[in-house]
Amino acid sequence: MSGTIYDELKKNEENRRREKFKFYATILSTNILVAVICLNLTTEGAAVKTSPHNRILHPHFKMIITPLTVIADIDHNAPETPVTLMNKSKKILITKAYLHEDVGGTPARFKIEIPEEEVLKLSADSEELMIAIPEVKMPVPLKKPIFKRVSQYEVSL
Numbered sequence: 765m766s767g768t769i770y771d772e773l774k775k776n777e778e779n780r781r782r783e784k785f786k787f788y789a790t791i792l793s794t795n796i797l798v799a800v801i802c803l804n805l806t807t808e809g810a811a812v813k814t815s816p817h818n819r820i821l822h823p824h825f826k827m828i829i830t831p832l833t834v835i836a837d838i839d840h841n842a843p844e845t846p847v848t849l850m851n852k853s854k855k856i857l858i859t860k861a862y863l864h865e866d867v868g869g870t871p872a873r874f875k876i877e878i879p880e881e882e883v884l885k886l887s888a889d890s891e892e893l894m895i896a897i898p899e900v901k902m903p904v905p906l907k908k909p910i911f912k913r914v915s916q917y918e919v920s921l
Contacts, residue, residue, distance in 0.1 A: 820844055826880050831871035836898040846899040858882050859902055
């Protein structure tokens with residue numbers, strides 16, 4: 765013991781301050797590192813979701829641009845929205861179509877994907893404005909088998 769008790773207490777107090785400083789600096793730096801990593805992940809994920817390369821194209825469907833009045837909720841992060849197309853007289857034209865994106869224009873024009881066999885159902889002149897509602901799942905009518913009361917065997921006498 766070369767020094768006095770006062771010197772020893774002073775050294776111990778300085779060591780405690782250094783340890784506290786190291787502790788708080790470590791906590792602060794790790795929290796900043798976690799925040800930076802989380803922000804990078806969320807911005808990269810959002811960029812991947814909204815890129816136009818993630819669009820889903822369906823087989824036997826045709827992509828067209830047509831004027832529409834959209835009543836369905838459009839999720840801009842989703843690559844497509846399933847809709848049902850109706851005319852102004854509330855007659856269902858196409859039961860399942862996929863709404864992709866807004867092209868713009870005076871009457872709102874949208875890029876939609878419809879089945880190839882139902883392209884002819886759309887009017888030749890695109891002046892008739894159609895309405896897009898959320899997809900209505902129509903039940904498929906079951907065909908009842910026709911029972912004939914005729915024997916399938918021949919009787920030879």
